[in-house]
Each structure stands twice: as structure tokens, then as C-alpha cells.
Amino acid sequence: MKKTSMVVFATIASLFLLSWIVKGMFSEGSSPYLDGFLVTLAAFLTLAIMSFLYKDNPYYKFAEHLFVGVSAAYAMCLGFWSTIVGNLIPRLSSTVSDFFQVNYIEGDYNIFFVIPIIFGILLLMRLSPKAGWLSRWPLAFIVGTTAGLNFVRYLRSDFINQINSTIIPLLIDWNGFGDFFSNMNFSATGQLVMMFSNLVIFVGVVCGIIYFYFSKEHTGWFGRASKVGIWILMITFGASFGYTVMGRISLLVGRITFLFKDWLEIIS
Amino acid sequence: MKRQLPFLLVFIFGAFMTIQYYIPHESSEFVYTFLLDWTMIIGIFALALGIWSLYQVSVEKIKHKKENWVYSYVTLFGLFIMVVLGFTFKVGDSWGLYSVFVIALMAFLYCLINASIAKSKGLWFGLSGVALVVLLGIAYFDDSWGVAFMTSEGLRNTMFTNFADFVMTPILATMFALLAFFIASAAYRAFRARNVLASLLLVSAIIVMLRFNPYMPFGLPELIAELSNWLMNVPNLAAQRAIVIGIGLGIVATSLKVILGIERGYMGKG
Numbered sequence: 248m249k250k251t252s253m254v255v256f257a258t259i260a261s262l263f264l265l266s267w268i269v270k271g272m273f274s275e276g277s278s279p280y281l282d283g284f285l286v287t288l289a290a291f292l293t294l295a296i297m298s299f300l301y302k303d304n305p306y307y308k309f310a311e312h313l314f315v316g317v318s319a320a321y322a323m324c325l326g327f328w329s330t331i332v333g334n335l336i337p338r339l340s341s342t343v344s345d346f347f348q349v350n351y352i353e354g355d356y357n358i359f360f361v362i363p364i365i366f367g368i369l370l371l372m373r374l375s376p377k378a379g380w381l382s383r384w385p386l387a388f389i390v391g392t393t394a395g396l397n398f399v400r401y402l403r404s405d406f407i408n409q410i411n412s413t414i415i416p417l418l419i420d421w422n423g424f425g426d427f428f429s430n431m432n433f434s435a436t437g438q439l440v441m442m443f444s445n446l447v448i449f450v451g452v453v454c455g456i457i458y459f460y461f462s463k464e465h466t467g468w469f470g471r472a473s474k475v476g477i478w479i480l481m482i483t484f485g486a487s488f489g490y491t492v493m494g495r496i497s498l499l500v501g502r503i504t505f506l507f508k509d510w511l512e513i514i515s
Numbered sequence: 516m517k518r519q520l521p522f523l524l525v526f527i528f529g530a531f532m533t534i535q536y537y538i539p540h541e542s543s544e545f546v547y548t549f550l551l552d553w554t555m556i557i558g559i560f561a562l563a564l565g566i567w568s569l570y571q572v573s574v575e576k577i578k579h580k581k582e583n584w585v586y587s588y589v590t591l592f593g594l595f596i597m598v599v600l601g602f603t604f605k606v607g608d609s610w611g612l613y614s615v616f617v618i619a620l621m622a623f624l625y626c627l628i629n630a631s632i633a634k635s636k637g638l639w640f641g642l643s644g645v646a647l648v649v650l651l652g653i654a655y656f657d658d659s660w661g662v663a664f665m666t667s668e669g670l671r672n673t674m675f676t677n678f679a680d681f682v683m684t685p686i687l688a689t690m691f692a693l694l695a696f697f698i699a700s701a702a703y704r705a706f707r708a709r710n711v712l713a714s715l716l717l718v719s720a721i722i723v724m725l726r727f728n729p730y731m732p733f734g735l736p737e738l739i740a741e742l743s744n745w746l747m748n749v750p751n752l753a754a755q756r757a758i759v760i761g762i763g764l765g766i767v768a769t770s771l772k773v774i775l776g777i778e779r780g781y782m783g784k785g
Contacts, residue, residue, distance in 0.1 A: 285677055288682065289681040289684075292682060293689045296685075296686055299693060300693065300696060309586060313589050313593045314682070315590050315593070316589065319565070320566070320596075320597030320598045321597055321601070324598065324602065326558070326562050327559060328663075331559055334556065356549070359549065362553065363552070363553040363556035364556070366557050366560075367556060374567065383517070384521060385560075387520075387522070387524035387528075388524055388553070388554075389554055389561075391526065391528030392528045394770040395530065398766075398771060401762075401770070405764075406763040406764060409760050412756070444749045447749050447753060448753045448756075451756075452753050452757050455757025456761065459758075459761050478715055479750050480754045482715050483750060483753075483754035483755060485715060486720065486722075486723045487751070488698070488702070488720045489723030489726075492695060492702070492720075492724060493724055495694045495695035496695050496727075498691050498692040501692070502689050502692050505685070
């Protein structure tokens with residue numbers, strides 16, 4: 248380690264240690280030093296991640312690697328609690344349920360819950376070079392059920408329902424040309440805007456799909472429709488971009504508020 | 516046998532999950548929920564496999580002293596501390612020797628990793644044995660904490676929830692917040708009104724961003740809000756729908772190819 252890096256490390260460690268002690272001294276609650284440590288740790292990790300804006304550095308790498316380990320264990324614990332102990336153990340036997348202190352759920356077909364355990368053990372066979380091929384069976388089960396489920400689910404939600412929602416009336420509360428022009432309303436919920444919006448949705452969806460259809464050359468009327476499709480897509484990408492940026496900015500505001508309010512207590 | 520049986524399993528379960536949707540009968544729905552439960556249970560085993568992989572990769576990195584190998588210790592310590600916190604909870608008023616238990620566990624892990632990579636294995640195995648004795652001793656004699664198996668018990672361990680709130684959340688939120696800077700920098704280069712398409716992108720992005728700006732001049736916000744809402748609810752909806760229809764068709768086609776055994780890439784080689 249270079250001398251400069253040592254000095255930087257010592258300074259940072261001293262500052263955060265000081266922060267922990269000061270926060271512990273002035274915190275209220277049953278365990279002030281623990282609270283102080285947690286807030287200081289969160290502040291350190293926040294600043295460590297932010298330091299990446301300068302360049303990749305050891306503090307960023309520390310936070311990044313810590314996150315990988317902690318989040319993997321977090322998912323593992325939650326999965327074990329809710330699925331293994333919550334769903335599997337109560338159906339295996341009353342003895343096992345008593346050991347894990349969960350209520351046994353009686354059922355005529357509980358014996359079939361042994362099968363996912365066998366499949367799970369077979370999946371772990373992937374670790375063995377000789378018996379690794381056995382892990383294909385549970386994989387085949389998961390792939391098969393997921394494919395069957397997705398086939399129907401996406402056909403219904405992403406295809407039929409989307410087309411169903413696009414086939415909408417282009418004339419809303421239509422009472423004839425005279426009424427339409429004499430009662431023209433430019434508000435967002437007015438008849439004119441609603442009719443225009445429905446037309447944009449219908450044309451936008453059709454032209455958007457045409458743009459993504461590459462089996463026919465984009466020339467003539469097909470090309471013109473494809474061009475309208477690009478316009479609509481560009482508006483969408485712009486809107487999505489703006490929405491994402493503002494979402495990220497709001498997260499940034501949240502982190503800065505944490506640093507200045509919860510950690511440094513500069514703002515109230 | 517090694518390859519044909521898995522394809523048969525994929526076809527049987529895939530076909531069943533497809534057909535059961537068209538049979539709204541009690542027994543069909545029962546088998547359907549049964550299979551979903553099976554999938555979730557097997558998924559946890561897959562998660563365990565993933566964690567074992569993470570452990571192996573980290574140990575290998577330490578063993579061969581690959582680039583940034585020191586940080587693998589951080590990953591492993593984070594992983595094991597969180598697992599310990601997740602499977603233990605406070606029984607009495609105080610934590611007793613719990614902190615010593617966690618430190619002994621980390622020492623045990625450190626010694627064990629070094630025992631597998633160092634030349635003087637005996638020393639490290641001896642040290643890990645000492646750490647193990649301390650661990651087991653505390654676990655046996657200390658009654659102030661117990662082993663947790665359920666969500667309710669696990670969440671009673673405040674350190675587990677604290678690690679989620681003060682370690683995971685800040686890192687995750689800051690990582691996403693950092694994207695604001697990178698997106699802004701990318702936008703500076705990309706957002707130039709060179710032609711109609713780029714101008715459309717620029718204008719719609721500015722309108723949506725102004726919508727969420729609290730420092731808008733008086734009078735403008737309502738108009739901007741209405742325009743932004745219209746952009747999000749009409750043209751954005753239309754294009755998103757076109758994209759979703761395309762994605763949906765892609766998923767349906769891929770699922771069908773998987774069920775019928777045309778797509779076999781997931782099975783790997785061998």
C-alpha cells in the first residue's frame with residue numbers, strides 16, 4: 248500500500264470513528280452506540296459508492312463486494328424462511344414440523360412434496376463432475392413448467408389483452424358534426440382531446456408494430472407507417488428517459504437528505 | 516437417456532401447464548398450484564447452489580491471488596455474517612456472548628479458507644479447530660439467543676433487519692442514484708437537436724423532466740403537467756404497447772419452441 252493511500256485510509260477511518268463516537272454520545276434511545284454505528288456505517292457506504300464518480304477505488308470495491316455477500320445471504324434467508332419452512336416443512340411430517348416449530352398441515356397428497364426435495368438434491372448434483380447430468384432433470388422440470396406457464400400468460404396479457412385495449416372507439420360520445428364543433432372543448436378530459444388521444448394510441452400501436460416488422464422492406468405506404476412508428480418511439484424514449492432521470496434524481500435527493508439530516512444533522 | 520428424458524419432462528410439464536389453463540376444473544387447478552409450489556422449492560435449492568458458487572469463486576480468487584482478491588474476504592464475511600444473523604434470534608433480555616460467537620465464526624471461516632490455500636495447513640486447521648470449539652461451546656452454553664427457522668423469528672433479530680436497512684438499502688439506493696450522473700453525461704452528448712427524431716426525443720424528455728421540477732415559473736406547471744401526463748398516457752402508452760406485443764409474441768414463440776424441443780440451448784453441452 249502506498250504512503251498516500253495509508254494516510255487517506257487513516258484519515259477516513261479516524262473521521263468515521265469520531266463520527267461513531269459523537270453520534271453515540273448524542274443519540275437518544277436504548278442503544279445509542281449501536282444506532283450511531285449503523286448510521287455511520289450507512290453514511291460510509293453511501294459515500295464509498297459515490298466515490299466512484301471520481302474513479303474506481305478501494306472504498307467503492309469494498310462496498311460493492313459487501314453488497315454482493317449480504318444481499319445473497321438476505322435472499323437465501325428469506326427464501327428459506329418463507330418457502331422451505333413456510334411451505335415445505337409443514338407438509339412433510341408432524342415430527343419434522345415439530346422440530347421446526349411450525350404447524351403441520353394435513354393433506355392426502357403431502358407425500359408428493361418429497362419429489363421437489365429429490366429434484367432439489369438432483370440439482371445440487373451439478374457440483375459433481377460425474378453425476379452432473381442428473382441436474383438436467385430438475386432443470387427440465389423448471390424450464391417446462393415455466394415455458395408452459397409463460398406461453399398462456401404472455402399470450403393473454405401481452406398479446407390478446409393489449410390488442411383488445413387498442414381496439415377502442417375513435418369517436419367518443421358522438422352526437423353529430425354540429426354538436427361536436429359547437430361544443431368544442433380543449434381540456435385534457437374533453438371530447439376533442441379524448442378522440443385525438445384514442446386515434447394516436449391506435450395509429451401509434453399499429454405503426455410501432457410495423458416499425459418492428461422486418462420481413463417486408465420499409466418502402467411505400469409501409470415505409471411511411473414505419474416512419475410514424477419511429478416518431479412515436481422517439482417520443483416514448485424521450486419520455487421514458489425524462490422519467491428515469493427524475494426517478495434517479497429523487498433517489499439522489501434521498502441519499503443526500505440522509506447524509507445531511509440523519510448523519511450530519513445539519514438540516515432538520 | 517441423459518438428454519432424451521429431460522426433453523420428455525419439459526414436454527410433459529410444459530404441455531400440462533399450457534392445457535390446464537383451458538380446463539377450469541378443481542383438480543386441474545390443484546395440480547397447477549402443486550407444481551408452482553414445487554418450482555419455488557426447487558428454486559431455493561438453486562439459490563443454495565448459487566451461494567455455493569459464490570463461495571467457491573471467492574475462495575478460488577483468494578487461493579490464486581487474482582485481481583482484487585482481498586475483497587473476496589469482504590464478500591465471504593458479509594455472506595456468513597448475514598446468514599448467521601438470519602438464523603439466530605434473541606431469546607432473553609440481552610444478547611449474551613452472541614458477538615463473541617459471530618467473531619469466532621468469522622475467525623473459523625478465515626482459518627478454514629487459509630487452511631485450504633496455505634502451505635502450513637496444520638497450523639490453520641489447528642486454529643480453525645480452536646475457533647470451532649469456541650463456537651460450539653458458546654452455542655451450547657449460551658441461552659440468551661436461539662436458532663431461527665421462521666420469518667417471524669428471523670425478523671426478531673434486529674441486527675438482520677439493521678443490516679438490510681443500513682447496509683443493503685444505502686448501497687442499492689446510491690448505486691441507482693449514481694446513474695443520474697451517468698445518464699446526464701450521456702444525455703449531454705446524445706441530446707442534440709440534429710434532426711426531427713432527435714428533436715422529438717429532446718422535447719418529450721424536457722417536458723417530462725419539467726413536470727417533476729419544483730422550481731417551475733408560476734402558471735406553467737399546470738400546462739406542463741397536463742402535457743407531460745398526455746405524453747406518458749398516450750404516445751408513450753402506444754409505443755410501449757407495440758413493444759409489449761412484440762415481446763409477448765417473442766416469449767410465446769420461445770416457450771413453444773422450448774416445449775416442442777426445438778430450442779435446446781438451456782440443456783448445455785455433453
